[in-house]
Amino acid sequence: MSPFDAALPSTEDLFSVIEAIHDNVAIVDHNGVMRWVSSCFERNYGISRDRIIGRTTYELEAEKVFSPSVAALVLKTRRVVTLTEATRSGQYNIVTGVPIYDDDGDVSFVVSYSVDMRYSRRLHEEYQKISALVSPNAPQTSGGLPFSGTMRAIAATIEKLAKVNTTVLITGESGVGKNVVARLVHHLSDRTNGPLVEINCAGIPAPLLESELFGYEAGAFTGASQKGKEGRIALADKGTLFLDEIGELPLRLQSKLLQVIQEKQIVKLGGIKPVSIDFRLVAATNQDLEALVEKKRFRSDLFFRLNVLPLWIPPLRERREEIVPLCLSILEEMNAKYGTEKVFSEEVKRHLAAYSWPGNIRELRNVIERLVIVSSGGVIKTDELPEHMFRHQENPESPIGKSLPDALETLERRMILEAYKGCGTTTGVAKALGISQPTAARKIAKYKNEASGEG
Structure with missing residues (x-):
């Protein structure tokens, strides 16, 4: 066998x-x-x-x-x-x-x-919301949902990345929405009318992954279709190839992928004739690829090829101002799905905001769907929350005991540094936070120096 x-x-x-x-x-x-x-x-x-x-x-x-x-x-x-x-x-x-x-x-x-089709319309509406968010003239809220300075800066960065036809590497913890960002990059790019082909490198057994990516000629191996098969890379021609969990790609396939990226050609398994291919590569991972390079588990040359336009998506616990609005939005979606009219009690909202959400938005969606299904009344109460949520509460830095100017400066420092981490430029921070570029540059320098112990 x-x-x-x-x-x-x-x-x-x-x-x-x-x-x-x-x-x-x-x-x-x-x-x-x-x-x-x-x-x-x-x-x-x-x-x-x-x-x-x-x-x-x-x-x-x-x-x-x-x-x-x-x-x-x-x-x-x-x-x-x-x-x-x-x-x-x-x-x-x-x-x-x-x-x-x-x-x-x-x-x-x-x-x-x-x-x-109602679901398709909801997808279209979400796309419209995000498109409005990344618009230079976007208001402070989009579709009724407030976004943190970090996410507004990231959204502005996504719009820029989408317009440049080169590789994008999306990093962040599991569940932060890297696949959503990848789709947005495709839909905002000039390749939006071409195919978006997605493949999870961790979701396909290694013996099958090569044939899935590169395709094969008729009779290339035992069990192969007599008609052969087109690979996912070839199917992405004139469009975008999204490789999720790129860190799980076996070393041998990393070498083949690098060759395809460099030569813009692909050869099927069992084939000898290279075929020209035109696609944009978007990759995502929740792993530290640089650490994998040091451990010889990821090729350094492929990493450098992927890391042309890096984009880090922060975990949900670092953008707490979004948690309750996201919960309310997902609750509305689940109410429509199950024909209910559930609401959160104020105490439940406080617990949702204080929870660390290690599974990020994916976990948040699962918890809210469960609450809608199992809650006995119209109001979702604290005793209906999953028990594990009470063991992982986090208390964001409290302003109690600080003067108002000190508390405001603490909040400003956090917003400035988060926005700069997400955007990387003073112009992007200024645009995201609604301040002038000189002010953004001055405050970034101030808070970075404080963080490093200088000044």
Whole structure:
């Protein structure tokens, strides 16, 4: 058995992965018979599995369970189809059907997945909010949400990075939203009309990762498709390739990736002919790549190639003024998702603001979704918070015992240094905090000297 075969997940594992995806997934055979649907499909289409599986997509289309049928169109055209469908419940979805071919080139199955258009609209609205945030004329709040000086400086930096066609390295703890930043870089760039191809280097077994990235020719190894496969890098042509968890990339593949970056060409596994490729690379990691370089676990030449435009995203505990507004925004989203009207008690808000959030925004979203589901009344109370939150409370520096001028200077020092850390230029700090560039330069010099013990 080859390493490729050994790394292949079982059918049971594959279906478990599909069930974890919050999209509506269905599998239809070559005769149009529904063979499998996800639990999410059941919920969103309002029809149980036993009333779907075994029936044809044509019958369900005639009954207006969904209309039109993307699977029927895929079977007819033998190609990928994306369309807008209506459901019997009055919901509209964006649905894509993908043909799966057998060894003879015939369509054996169609896999379809769909997303509620309301969710797509929310994504668009979030994009509009962030676009407004990074605008030079953006107000102090965007979409009703206040942002810290650090994040406003970072947002301004993202806009600049997006316009320059070179590599971006995004760093920060797990859960801070590095993938969101990567997508924003793509959508604000000149490549926005091209593909954005994402791959998590830690999420794919090493024996499979090479073929996923570089693709392979027909019969390149045992278990390879007789049609060959296009790699993710090639699919990013004229667009953006986002490599998340780049620190997990094996050394051998680091060398191959470096060669692709330098030569702008790619060779499939089992192939000999290089193909020119034009893509922008955005990478992200929660690891210290410089430390990995010192330990010989990451190539220094690749690190220097990646670190052209570094961008650090601070953890949530370092931008506490955003925590409660973020919680309220996510609560509104979860209320819409579950059809509830929950609110936080004032005591709960204080606990949310004081918690250290080691998992950052990802953890925050999970906690709030859990609270919406398990809370018994309309008001979410303190005794419904997860127990671990009470063991990891942090008390931000208190102004009690300080004079007002000293307290104000403490706050100013923190805002100035955070903004400078996020932006890196006096002009960026001035723009983010709404002060003049000379004032920003003077205060940065003052507080940096204090921090180093000078002056």
